[in-house]
Amino acid sequence: MQTTKQKETSFLSVKNLSVEYTSDDEVIHAVNHVSFDLQKGKTFGLVGETGAGKTTIAKAILRILPQPPARIKSGEIFFEGEELLGLTEEKMRKIRGNRISMIFQDPMTALNPIMRVGTQIAEAVRLHENCSRVQSVEKAIEMLEMVGIPGERQREFPHQFSGGMKQRVVIAMALACNPHLLLADEPTTALDVTIQAQVLDMINELKRKNNTSMIMITHDLGVVAQACDDVAVVYAGEIVELGTKEQIFTAPSHPYTLGLFGSLPDIHSDSQRLYPIEGLPPDPSNLPQGCSFHPRCPYATRACGDRQAALADLGDRHLCRCINLEQIQKGGKKP
Amino acid sequence: MGNQTKTVEERTRKESNFRQILHRLQKNKIAMTGLFTIIILIVVAIFAPILMPYDYTEMDMSNMYAKPSLSHFFGCDDLGRDIFSRLLYGARASLSMGIIATLLSTAIGVVIGSAVGYYGGWIDNVVMRVLDIVQAIPGMLLAIAISAALGSGFFNTIMALSIGGIPMTVRLLRGSILSIRNQEYIEAAEKINCSKPRVILKHILPNSIAPLIVSVTMGIGNTILTAASLSYIGLGIQPPMPEWGAMLSAGKTVITRYPHLCVFPGLCIMIVVLAFNMLGDGLRDALDPKLKN
């Protein structure tokens, strides 16, 4: 579908990515035919419940999926012109931490507990830049200051930092080599609400300053509102809706997206109850026939169980994967 | 997603967990071999008097030190007694000492560990310090000391063997309780009228049963080894009662000329301990929650 011209301008282009895990003779379809593009300097949000496959997508881009249980079944990932899945491991290592970095969800366990914080950051620097040990430590101090941690603390160990500060260290380490793309996997989920805001602001600020592109994985629509430009809603390893933040927030179309917004408490209304989405996420080793969401969908019709819809363009490149869109829009939004 | 659905989920998850565990265990060939061997050994031990071709005290001086043959599968010892029969009967001593001593020390350890974990406070401190002291003496040496003090014999040896295993079980239970207390404590505070001990007990048991089972299985193997060592150095169980370790000791003096007196008893010890260790390993792998992912 994309012309060669589009491919060149696209900073990151994921095409038809499918990943499966095999464990104990069970096959788990973690990611199913996911495609999206990311423009340079923008933040792309991947929204969905835990277990929807978002982290797998990010790890696949960085190629740090554990290859025995995991297997990239199909797909191509174009990054700045190079196809990542075809690169040798050696070439990929030069990209990791350097042009593409990742920060993970749980700061408490993301750092080596017996290595000084500064050493860990300096290690990242020395891996990709030709500099002396002293220089790399100086850079580490610089990075720590940039995330708001006094430089002297580089000699300290991870347990001497609180959760929020640890996450800042992780961010400092990820940004040390000035990556073009930052993969942020729920970077604020494990933090207190007050700290969340601080860290998010900091990430945005740094991203703006260095023109870093970002993929933000989250299950929190508030984070999406604050940080993302474009959004993809992921369910059971598939993208069910894709568009700009404004499009998703003002005109959510897919029943799942509607359910996500519907389960948010409305500060203006006087409602007594929350409206969670009925049912449970599907078992990834045994996905429903047809549309993965249809067992829980209040708008489901018989046809939904027969075949999976393709992504339809609602106009202005707002995509949605549902065969009943017109009916839903006619019948009003909230059930 | 009300509370009702959650507990139904939890219950079905627990049941399928149990089946998953059994399934995983069954797939482990080594563990199954161990289990099978243990079952055979237990049967042999129970039916030894029927299975023995000769009585274990029956002496036949004309057959002193006889080499293995069709009439005496493993040969005869220094008093012409059939080694095979003595080995079969000796299985009783080893297996029963191992199992009883381990179960005893586990039971005592569970009681002490639960009390200490639940009440905490100064009792916790005192008991842990006492355990530190008991564990400061290596297990084998402690068993030697107690066994030397009490003398040889079946029950004395069980006493000596069980003391060493208590500290480990206490720590296991105590650890389980402490980790649960930190989590459920808040909920328990809300359900104050639901008697705390019962709530805690209902949650501790599922959590600590898995490591306990593994600990008991490996413990039996170790205890049998220690028992044999005790008998070897003259404590434990001594002749005329056949005990594999004691038989090794008796055979030692003539090992240069008649090695068969030593080979077979030692082989028996090894097979039994190996079987328990195989099963214990398999249980530990099957019960490992991390493998569920």
Next chain:
Amino acid sequence: MGRYIIKRLLWMIPVVLGIAVLIFTIMYICPGDPAASILGIGATQVEIAAKRSELGLDQPYIVQLLKYLKQVFIDFDLGTSYFYGTPVIDGIFSRMKYTLIITFTCMGLQILIGTPLGIIAATHRNGIADRLCMLVALIGVSVPGFWLALMLVVLFSVNLGWLPAYGVGGIQYFIMPCIANCLAGIATQARQTRSSMLEVIRSDYITTARAKGMSERDILFKHALPNALIPIITIVGNGMGMMLGGAVVIENVFSIPGIGSYMTGAINSRDYPIVMGGVLVLGLLFSLIMLLVDIIYAFVDPRIKARYEGKRKGAKRHG
């Protein structure tokens, strides 16, 4: 750091006293009459009674206990052998060196052979190397050391004539005893190292290291191994305990004049002072080793150090 060492040293005192109390109590409840044992068969009731009050055996438990503690820790007297009449402590110290030679050699072998085996098994998980190592290790922890010793004697002394079956002298006298004693330790070390490595390899910080672009080899040596080996330090310490216990039996097999054979000889003659004295000394030795282990642990693991360090300016958690 210093604070931690001092605290740990102070804790040794009650432990050492506790060991002595424990040993004394075991001896106290021991059936049989020391006085009768010393005087031998044929002693009259009167003589025995007199001996009992001479030895202070008719006094209450606490008094005897305190006498014993004073005897051990102030007079350095572990009692007198019923059989030989010589001071137990002399017997022990003259034999100490052989026991220590065997124990420390076995420890060295355990660390040098067991650890790499465990690492190889962990890094080739479920591969052939792993299965083979673990099978051998499984057998290793199940083999009775003294039986292995006897089998080695049959093979290498009787059949091949390469190594001496008993006694002491040059290295050749210690080869078989050490092999027999350390096999279980090597096996345990391999198993524990493997499982510690496997747990570390699963950690999040390893994924972080990979995401930084580190090679697998660098990850193994710079991040995985250092973390995996810390809990192994405790395993090594406990291994010493196993070695000490095992040495007692092994010395018997090879007639090595160490503390072990001193004790096993005494068992047959019901010479309790020797048995208890031996257990006490070895127990104290083991406590010393565990003290060393704890201190090394504190040096190596920064989390332990921190718990005992005072408040450092600005180092405490901020939001």
